[in-house]
Amino acid sequence: MTDTRTGYIYKIEVDNELLYIGSTTNLRVRKNCHKSRCCNEKDKEYNKNLYKILRENFNINRENFNNKVKFLWVCDVEFNKRCELGSVEAEYIKLYNPIGNTTKPYGKEWNQNEYNIKNKDKIKEYQKKNYNKNKDKRLKYQKEYNNKPEIKDKIKQYKKKYSKSNKSKRKCLFCNKWIQKAPSHWNKHIISNKHKKNLISFIDDFTDTRDSCLNIVKV
Numbered sequence: 668m669t670d671t672r673t674g675y676i677y678k679i680e681v682d683n684e685l686l687y688i689g690s691t692t693n694l695r696v697r698k699n700c701h702k703s704r705c706c707n708e709k710d711k712e713y714n715k716n717l718y719k720i721l722r723e724n725f726n727i728n729r730e731n732f733n734n735k736v737k738f739l740w741v742c743d744v745e746f747n748k749r750c751e752l753g754s755v756e757a758e759y760i761k762l763y764n765p766i767g768n769t770t771k772p773y774g775k776e777w778n779q780n781e782y783n784i785k786n787k788d789k790i791k792e793y794q795k796k797n798y799n800k801n802k803d804k805r806l807k808y809q810k811e812y813n814n815k816p817e818i819k820d821k822i823k824q825y826k827k828k829y830s831k832s833n834k835s836k837r838k839c840l841f842c843n844k845w846i847q848k849a850p851s852h853w854n855k856h857i858i859s860n861k862h863k864k865n866l867i868s869f870i871d872d873f874t875d876t877r878d879s880c881l882n883i884v885k886v
Contacts, residue, residue: 681725764823839857
Protein backbone atom coordinates (compact mmCIF):
# COMPACT_ATOMS: atom_id res chain seq x y z
CA MET A 668 0.00 0.00 0.00
CA THR A 669 1.33 3.45 -0.94
CA ASP A 670 2.01 5.83 1.97
CA THR A 671 -0.07 9.01 2.14
CA ARG A 672 1.90 12.16 1.41
CA THR A 673 1.16 15.86 1.73
CA GLY A 674 1.34 18.16 -1.26
CA TYR A 675 0.53 21.81 -1.75
CA ILE A 676 -1.32 23.88 -4.31
CA TYR A 677 0.26 27.33 -4.73
CA LYS A 678 -0.22 30.40 -6.86
CA ILE A 679 2.10 33.07 -8.23
CA GLU A 680 0.97 36.70 -8.22
CA VAL A 681 2.61 39.98 -9.20
CA ASP A 682 0.93 43.28 -8.27
CA ASN A 683 -2.15 41.29 -7.16
CA GLU A 684 -2.52 39.73 -10.63
CA LEU A 685 -2.79 35.95 -10.72
CA LEU A 686 -0.28 34.50 -13.20
CA TYR A 687 0.19 30.84 -12.36
CA ILE A 688 -1.12 27.92 -10.32
CA GLY A 689 1.06 24.92 -9.55
CA SER A 690 1.56 21.99 -7.18
CA THR A 691 4.55 20.73 -5.23
CA THR A 692 5.64 18.74 -2.20
CA ASN A 693 8.20 21.37 -1.15
CA LEU A 694 7.21 25.04 -1.41
CA ARG A 695 10.65 26.48 -0.67
CA VAL A 696 12.44 24.36 -3.27
CA ARG A 697 9.72 25.05 -5.84
CA LYS A 698 10.01 28.81 -5.36
CA ASN A 699 13.78 28.71 -5.88
CA CYS A 700 13.19 26.57 -8.97
CA HIS A 701 10.88 29.22 -10.46
CA LYS A 702 13.43 31.94 -9.69
CA SER A 703 16.23 30.02 -11.40
CA ARG A 704 14.14 29.29 -14.49
CA CYS A 705 13.06 32.91 -14.77
CA CYS A 706 16.47 34.53 -14.30
CA ASN A 707 18.97 32.00 -15.64
CA GLU A 708 19.31 32.19 -19.44
CA LYS A 709 21.02 28.80 -19.52
CA ASP A 710 18.02 27.07 -17.95
CA LYS A 711 16.08 24.96 -20.47
CA GLU A 712 12.79 26.37 -19.10
CA TYR A 713 13.93 30.00 -19.50
CA ASN A 714 11.65 30.74 -22.46
CA LYS A 715 8.49 29.17 -21.03
CA ASN A 716 5.39 31.36 -21.11
CA LEU A 717 5.28 32.15 -17.38
CA TYR A 718 8.86 33.39 -17.24
CA LYS A 719 8.50 35.48 -20.39
CA ILE A 720 5.49 37.18 -18.80
CA LEU A 721 7.42 37.85 -15.58
CA ARG A 722 10.38 39.39 -17.42
CA GLU A 723 8.62 41.26 -20.22
CA ASN A 724 5.43 42.46 -18.48
CA PHE A 725 6.71 43.03 -14.94
CA ASN A 726 10.48 43.51 -15.44
CA ILE A 727 11.31 40.70 -13.02
CA ASN A 728 14.98 39.91 -12.54
CA ARG A 729 17.15 38.11 -10.01
CA GLU A 730 17.43 41.19 -7.76
CA ASN A 731 13.71 41.96 -7.44
CA PHE A 732 12.23 38.47 -7.79
CA ASN A 733 11.78 37.78 -4.06
CA ASN A 734 10.20 41.18 -3.39
CA LYS A 735 7.86 41.45 -6.39
CA VAL A 736 6.83 37.85 -7.07
CA LYS A 737 4.33 36.57 -4.49
CA PHE A 738 4.51 32.81 -4.03
CA LEU A 739 1.32 32.02 -2.11
CA TRP A 740 -0.01 28.82 -0.51
CA VAL A 741 -3.54 27.84 -1.57
CA CYS A 742 -4.27 24.51 0.14
CA ASP A 743 -2.86 21.20 1.36
CA VAL A 744 -3.59 18.00 -0.55
CA GLU A 745 -3.27 14.50 0.90
CA PHE A 746 -2.38 12.02 -1.85
CA ASN A 747 -1.09 8.50 -2.44
CA LYS A 748 -0.15 8.91 -6.11
CA ARG A 749 1.33 12.03 -7.71
CA CYS A 750 -1.49 12.07 -10.27
CA GLU A 751 -3.96 12.78 -7.44
CA LEU A 752 -2.12 15.99 -6.59
CA GLY A 753 -2.03 16.87 -10.29
CA SER A 754 -5.77 16.32 -10.52
CA VAL A 755 -6.45 18.93 -7.81
CA GLU A 756 -4.04 21.35 -9.52
CA ALA A 757 -5.87 20.85 -12.82
CA GLU A 758 -9.20 21.77 -11.17
CA TYR A 759 -7.78 25.04 -9.84
CA ILE A 760 -6.28 25.88 -13.24
CA LYS A 761 -9.63 25.19 -14.89
CA LEU A 762 -11.40 27.39 -12.31
CA TYR A 763 -9.12 30.45 -12.47
CA ASN A 764 -7.46 30.04 -15.93
CA PRO A 765 -4.17 31.86 -15.12
CA ILE A 766 -2.36 33.34 -18.14
CA GLY A 767 0.94 31.70 -17.17
CA ASN A 768 -0.38 28.13 -17.31
CA THR A 769 -0.06 26.77 -20.84
CA THR A 770 -0.71 23.10 -20.00
CA LYS A 771 -2.69 21.18 -17.42
CA PRO A 772 -1.08 18.40 -15.37
CA TYR A 773 -1.88 14.81 -16.26
CA GLY A 774 -4.60 14.39 -13.64
CA LYS A 775 -4.77 10.59 -13.59
CA GLU A 776 -2.50 7.59 -13.17
CA TRP A 777 0.24 7.53 -15.78
CA ASN A 778 -0.42 5.29 -18.76
CA GLN A 779 2.39 5.24 -21.33
CA ASN A 780 0.29 3.73 -24.14
CA GLU A 781 -2.53 6.23 -23.59
CA TYR A 782 -0.05 9.12 -23.57
CA ASN A 783 1.61 7.90 -26.78
CA ILE A 784 -1.73 7.65 -28.59
CA LYS A 785 -2.86 11.07 -27.40
CA ASN A 786 0.43 12.75 -28.37
CA LYS A 787 1.23 10.66 -31.47
CA ASP A 788 1.79 13.60 -33.84
CA LYS A 789 3.77 15.57 -31.27
CA ILE A 790 6.07 12.62 -30.54
CA LYS A 791 6.56 11.90 -34.25
CA GLU A 792 7.46 15.54 -34.93
CA TYR A 793 9.94 15.59 -32.04
CA GLN A 794 11.59 12.34 -33.16
CA LYS A 795 11.93 13.61 -36.73
CA LYS A 796 13.38 16.92 -35.58
CA ASN A 797 15.81 15.17 -33.23
CA TYR A 798 16.85 12.68 -35.93
CA ASN A 799 17.62 15.42 -38.49
CA LYS A 800 19.45 17.46 -35.88
CA ASN A 801 21.80 14.62 -34.91
CA LYS A 802 21.94 12.73 -38.22
CA ASP A 803 25.52 13.68 -39.20
CA LYS A 804 26.80 13.15 -35.68
CA ARG A 805 25.14 9.73 -35.47
CA LEU A 806 26.47 8.59 -38.86
CA LYS A 807 30.00 9.72 -37.95
CA TYR A 808 29.86 7.83 -34.65
CA GLN A 809 28.45 4.72 -36.32
CA LYS A 810 31.17 4.75 -38.97
CA GLU A 811 33.93 5.11 -36.36
CA TYR A 812 32.36 2.40 -34.22
CA ASN A 813 32.01 -0.10 -37.09
CA ASN A 814 35.66 0.45 -38.12
CA LYS A 815 36.99 -0.78 -34.80
CA PRO A 816 38.79 -4.14 -35.32
CA GLU A 817 36.86 -5.97 -32.58
CA ILE A 818 33.53 -4.69 -33.93
CA LYS A 819 34.46 -5.68 -37.48
CA ASP A 820 35.07 -9.25 -36.29
CA LYS A 821 31.71 -9.32 -34.50
CA ILE A 822 29.90 -8.05 -37.60
CA LYS A 823 31.66 -10.63 -39.74
CA GLN A 824 30.69 -13.46 -37.38
CA TYR A 825 27.11 -12.23 -37.21
CA LYS A 826 26.78 -12.09 -41.00
CA LYS A 827 28.18 -15.60 -41.26
CA LYS A 828 25.73 -16.89 -38.66
CA TYR A 829 22.85 -14.93 -40.22
CA SER A 830 23.49 -16.33 -43.70
CA LYS A 831 23.31 -19.90 -42.31
CA SER A 832 20.10 -19.21 -40.43
CA ASN A 833 18.49 -17.79 -43.59
CA LYS A 834 18.57 -21.23 -45.23
CA SER A 835 15.29 -21.95 -43.46
CA LYS A 836 13.84 -18.60 -44.56
CA ARG A 837 12.52 -17.00 -47.72
CA LYS A 838 12.79 -13.34 -48.60
CA CYS A 839 9.81 -11.10 -49.28
CA LEU A 840 10.94 -8.90 -52.15
CA PHE A 841 8.27 -6.30 -51.48
CA CYS A 842 9.25 -5.81 -47.82
CA ASN A 843 12.95 -6.67 -48.17
CA LYS A 844 12.59 -8.94 -45.16
CA TRP A 845 13.45 -12.58 -44.41
CA ILE A 846 10.52 -14.74 -43.27
CA GLN A 847 10.48 -18.28 -41.93
CA LYS A 848 9.52 -20.77 -44.67
CA ALA A 849 6.93 -22.41 -42.44
CA PRO A 850 3.44 -21.68 -43.90
CA SER A 851 2.21 -20.26 -40.60
CA HIS A 852 4.95 -17.58 -40.59
CA TRP A 853 4.66 -16.77 -44.28
CA ASN A 854 0.86 -16.54 -44.27
CA LYS A 855 0.95 -14.30 -41.23
CA HIS A 856 3.36 -11.99 -43.03
CA ILE A 857 1.47 -11.64 -46.32
CA ILE A 858 -1.73 -10.56 -44.54
CA SER A 859 0.09 -7.96 -42.44
CA ASN A 860 -0.65 -4.28 -43.06
CA LYS A 861 3.00 -3.56 -43.77
CA HIS A 862 3.16 -6.16 -46.55
CA LYS A 863 -0.11 -4.96 -48.08
CA LYS A 864 1.12 -1.37 -48.02
CA ASN A 865 4.42 -2.29 -49.69
CA LEU A 866 2.61 -4.41 -52.28
CA ILE A 867 0.22 -1.58 -53.19
CA SER A 868 3.15 0.83 -53.42
CA PHE A 869 4.96 -1.56 -55.77
CA ILE A 870 1.87 -1.96 -57.98
CA ASP A 871 1.39 1.81 -58.17
CA ASP A 872 5.04 2.33 -59.15
CA PHE A 873 4.82 -0.44 -61.72
CA THR A 874 1.63 1.03 -63.22
CA ASP A 875 3.18 4.49 -63.48
CA THR A 876 6.28 3.04 -65.17
CA ARG A 877 4.19 1.00 -67.61
CA ASP A 878 2.06 4.00 -68.56
CA SER A 879 5.16 6.10 -69.11
CA CYS A 880 6.64 3.44 -71.40
CA LEU A 881 3.40 3.16 -73.39
CA ASN A 882 3.31 6.91 -73.85
CA ILE A 883 6.86 6.87 -75.17
CA VAL A 884 6.02 4.08 -77.62
CA LYS A 885 2.95 5.95 -78.88
CA VAL A 886 4.99 9.03 -79.52
